[in-house]
Amino acid sequence: MTARRARLVRAGTHGPGPVVCWMRREHRAQDNWTLLRGQELALTAKRPLVTVWCLARDYPDAGLRQFGFLLRGLEDTARELAALRIPFVLLEGDPGVEIARFARNAHSLVTDFDPLRPKRQWLAEAAAGLACPVEEVDGRNVCPAWLVSDKREYMARTIRPKIHRLLPEFLAPFPRLRPHPHAWERHTAVPDFAAALSRLSVDRAAPEVVWAAPGPAGGRARLDDFLHSRLPRYMQRNDPNAGAVSLLSPWLHFGMLSAQRAALEVVACDVPREARDAFLEELIVRRELADNFCLHAPDYDQTTCFPDWASRSLDAHRTDPRPHLYAEEDLERARTHDPLWNAAQRQMTETGHMHGWLRMYWAKKILEWTPSPEEALRIGVRLNDRWQLDGRDSNGYAGLAWSMGGVHDRPWGERPIFGTVRFMSLAGAMGKFDVRRFVQNWGETLPEKPRGRRTAVRPT
Ligand SMILES: Cc1cc2nc3c(=O)[nH]c(=O)nc-3n(C[C@H](O)[C@H](O)[C@H](O)COP(=O)(O)OP(=O)(O)OC[C@H]3O[C@@H](n4cnc5c(N)ncnc54)[C@H](O)[C@@H]3O)c2cc1C
Incomplete structure (x- = not known):
């Protein structure tokens, strides 16, 4: 694997134990650069390779909906790894402390890159408690975030050429993770994830969803469905009734599907180039712009x-x-005067996935209907993170900051409350898609003559 995907978090002295892969963003066995890097180190040093994952019981705004999806998916990943003779250890508690304790004799520790504050803190705590070398690997982005840019980018237009320059090097096929030849003397059974889930005392208001099968196999099935039935229609992606978007974000968010795998398959797909390019723009440029934002703006929320x-x-x-x-x-209970907003809110609370175009409208209306931008952003973050299956993601923080605070956007015509931040209206939505059909699907009715002006929008 290209060494440029990994970077040293801290230097250290190799211990007598295994190479430890700390999974904390990329929850899959194959197509995982962190595990591939771990196996590379372990083969060179002739050491066992062990995967460890720590259940942090108090991750902000994560509840049963998110933990259920994650833990059920992890069970499949742990089984796949066990079949490759790579044990999977489940820890519970404060990740920084538990990982430092678990890996105290490790040859080295390799972990996933993640710019979000709680994850940065865990890594800093774990690294401070370890004597061995610690590396992080960017397996989330096709092009490693720290190579794309060393500063906060203004908008898609400024980051796009930087990403495109690196794609020939990084958008490459994955090697397979192989059965590991060096066994760990403390070989363990696949952990009991169902028991861990039942022990958790988390917010249970947002129930688990039924439409999304957790784990890498669920992500693969969703990708296949997208390639065959939705990608050819992706140019209709801004119509929430069209069923043209991929719905891949839950698996991408939990790292059960690699964005690079999705990109490679889309590139090879026999569909109109326009649809392929539009999807790759979202999957690579917009998604990596969001990680660039969280990496360089620790106050992203x-x-x-x-x-x-x-x-x-x-x-x-x-x-x-x-x-x-x-x-x-x-x-939260979808009790506003706006049937489209209420319908979008219901789509989110009931399915855990709001359509992408509606997310912009939804967030902008919160800015319009609350006393201050600070309050609007706080509420937007909380609702998004609590109800979306893909919440607590760089994409969400960037999307909310785009909608409410012009991040990655430019000034527009001045108007009340929004100032020069871009505005969206119900009438504008009606000019884009069949709003009546969408709201009826969610048990709402549309007033006869909505007022407002038309505005065509998308994140830039
Ligand atoms: C207010 C607001 C909140 C959002 N919250 C989240 C969130 O919590 N989690 C999340 O993953 N995305 C979030 N997004 C970004 C985007 O709306 C979703 O990624 C997308 O709707 C997910 O559906 P999909 O997989 O069908 O998307 P598709 O259109 O099929 O796109 C494929 C993938 O590309 C990426 N992508 C698409 N649009 C964007 C974008 N604008 N910015 C960054 N990446 C993008 C996602 O990983 C997505 O899964 C938010 C956007 C806004 C405006």
Whole structure:
């Protein structure tokens, strides 16, 4: 594997034990650069290779919906690894502490790159408690985030050429993870994930979803379905009724499917080039722009991350009258005057997946209907992370900051509350797709004559 996918977090002295792969973002056996790097190190040093995963019981805003999907999927991954003679160890507790304890004799520790704050903190704590070398590998992005850019990029237009320059090197086929020849003397059975799930005391308000089969096999099946039945229609992706989007985000978020695998298969697909390119733009450019944002803006979920032009403009409109103000609970229960917003909220709470175009509309209306941008962002983050199966993701923080604070966007015409941050309206939505059909599907009815102006939008 290309060594440029890995970077040293801290130097150290090799211990007498196995190479330890700490899984914390990429939850799959194959198509996983972190495991491939771990196996490379273990084969060179003639050591066992062990995978470890730590259940952090208090991950912010994660509940039964997310933990259920993750733990059920991990069970498949653990079985696949066991068949390759790579044991999987399940720990519970504070990851920084538990990993440092588990890997104290390790030859080396290899882990997934992740720019989100809780994960950075775990890694810093674990690395501080270890004597062995610690490496991180970017297996989430096709092009490693730290190679793409060493600064926060302004928008898709500025990061796109940097990514495209690296694609010939990094968008390459995966080698297979092989049966590991060096056995670990403490060989363990596949952990009991169902018992771990039942022991968890987490928010159970958001139930598990039935449409998404967890694990790499579920992700693979969804990818096959997308390639054959949806990708040819991907140009209709902004129509929430069209069924043209991939619905891959839950598996991508939990690292049960590699974005690189999806990209390789899309490139090889016999569908119109326009559809392929449009999908690869979302899957690679927009998705990697989101990780660039979280890597370089640790305040990715605070209004302090908004660009100056947007902060100044939102400030100037802070005291504008707000004709509709909703309490957080009314928003959460889809009790607003806007049938499209309520329908989108229901789609999210009931299925764990809101359509991408509606996510923009949904977030912008929260900005319009709450007392301040700070409150709007706080509520948006909480609802998104609590109800979306793919929540707590760089994409979500970037999407919310785009919608409410002009991140990766430019100033638009000035108007109340939004200032120069881009606005979206119900009338604009009606000019794009059959809003009546969508809201009826979610038990809402549309008023006869919605007011407002048409605005064509998409994240830039
Ligand atoms: C307010 C708001 C909140 C969002 N919250 C999340 C979230 O919590 N988790 C999440 O994964 N995405 C989030 N997004 C980004 C995007 O809406 C979803 O990734 C997409 O709708 C997922 O559906 P899909 O897999 O069918 O997408 P497709 O259109 O099929 O796209 C394929 C993949 O490309 C990536 N992608 C698509 N659009 C974007 C984008 N705008 N930015 C970054 N990556 C993108 C995703 O990984 C997606 O799965 C959010 C966007 C907004 C505006």
